[in-house]
Amino acid sequence: MECVVLDQLVVFQDINIIPLQVCIFFISFCCEANDSFIVITVGAPSETDGEVKGFALVYSGNFLVEAEVNEMGRLRFNMGIHPMGLQWYLKPNGMFETPEAVLVRSNEGLGGMSRTLHRLILDRLIPRNWSDQNPPILLNTWEAKYFHVNNSNVVEMAQMVRHRLLTLSTNIIDYYFDQASKVGIDMIVLDDGWFGNRDHDRCSLGDWVANLAKFPTGIKGLTEDVNAAGCKFGIWIEPEMVSEESVSGCSLSL
Numbered sequence: 001m002e003c004v005v006l007d008q009l010v011v012f013q014d015i016n017i018i019p020l021q022v023c024i025f026f027i028s029f030c031c032e033a034n035d036s037f038i039v040i041t042v043g044a045p046s047e048t049d050g051e052v053k054g055f056a057l058v059y060s061g062n063f064l065v066e067a068e069v070n071e072m073g074r075l076r077f078n079m080g081i082h083p084m085g086l087q088w089y090l091k092p093n094g095m096f097e098t099p100e101a102v103l104v105r106s107n108e109g110l111g112g113m114s115r116t117l118h119r120l121i122l123d124r125l126i127p128r129n130w131s132d133q134n135p136p137i138l139l140n141t142w143e144a145k146y147f148h149v150n151n152s153n154v155v156e157m158a159q160m161v162r163h164r165l166l167t168l169s170t171n172i173i174d175y176y177f178d179q180a181s182k183v184g185i186d187m188i189v190l191d192d193g194w195f196g197n198r199d200h201d202r203c204s205l206g207d208w209v210a211n212l213a214k215f216p217t218g219i220k221g222l223t224e225d226v227n228a229a230g231c232k233f234g235i236w237i238e239p240e241m242v243s244e245e246s247v248s249g250c251s252l253s254l
Helices: 110-123 153-161 172-182 218-228 249-252
Strands: 004-006 011-014 018-022 036-039 050-057 065-068 075-081 101-106 138-140 187-190 234-237
Touching: 036 065, 036 075, 036 110, 050 065, 050 075, 050 110, 050 138, 075 101, 101 110, 187 218, 218 234
Parallel strands: 138 187, 187 234
Antiparallel strands: 004 011, 004 036, 018 065, 036 050, 050 101, 065 075
C-alpha cells in the first residue's frame, strides 16, 4: 500500500515495508504546509482509477498520524490529537470530546476521492449559511500593518477598498489596495496586534482584551466604523496559545 501525505510537498511511502508515522509537534495550527490529511492507496496512486481511502482530522492543533500493515496484510490506522504535551484532568462523570476524523473511500482514484470529500464537507461540515453562498472576499490587516493596527488605519483600509480613496503614489500599499478594490473586497479581518500589549510576537497571547490605546472605542466601536464604511468585519484569535509574558501566562504560573 502507498501512503500519500498531501501538503506543500506530496510525500509517498510504501507502508507494506515501513510503518508510517507523521508527527506534527508544537505547531499550533494546521495550514497548507502541515495539513492533517492522509491518503492511502492500493498500489501507485492515480487520479482516475484505483482503490483510495482519504482521512482528514477536523482539528487545527497538534496531531499524530500512524499507519502500518501487519503480517496478515491488514491495515492499522490511527489519527488524532498528539499525546505529547497533552494533559487533561477528567473529573468523575466528566467528558472529553476528541476531534472528529472524516473518512472517505473511492474506487475512482484520487479524483473520485477528492470529489467525495468535497461533497461531504459542503453537505455535512460547513454551516449552511456559508455552504449555500459565496464566502466573503476579505482583506487581512497583517501584511499591510503587522502589529501596528489601530482604529484609524483599519477603518481607512475599509474605506479604501470600498470607495477607492487612493492617493496618487507609487507606494506598494496603495497598489495593493487598488487591486483589492477591483476584485470586490467586502470584509476586513483584523489580525494580530489588537489585544493586550501586543506590539511584538513574544507577549500578550492569552490577553484577549482590546488595547484601548489603539482602539479607544473597543472592538465593538471598530466593528461599527468598518460596517459604516461598507465592509463586514472579522477578527483573528489564537485561543490555543498563551505567552509567558502576559497576564494570562502569569496567572497560570502562580
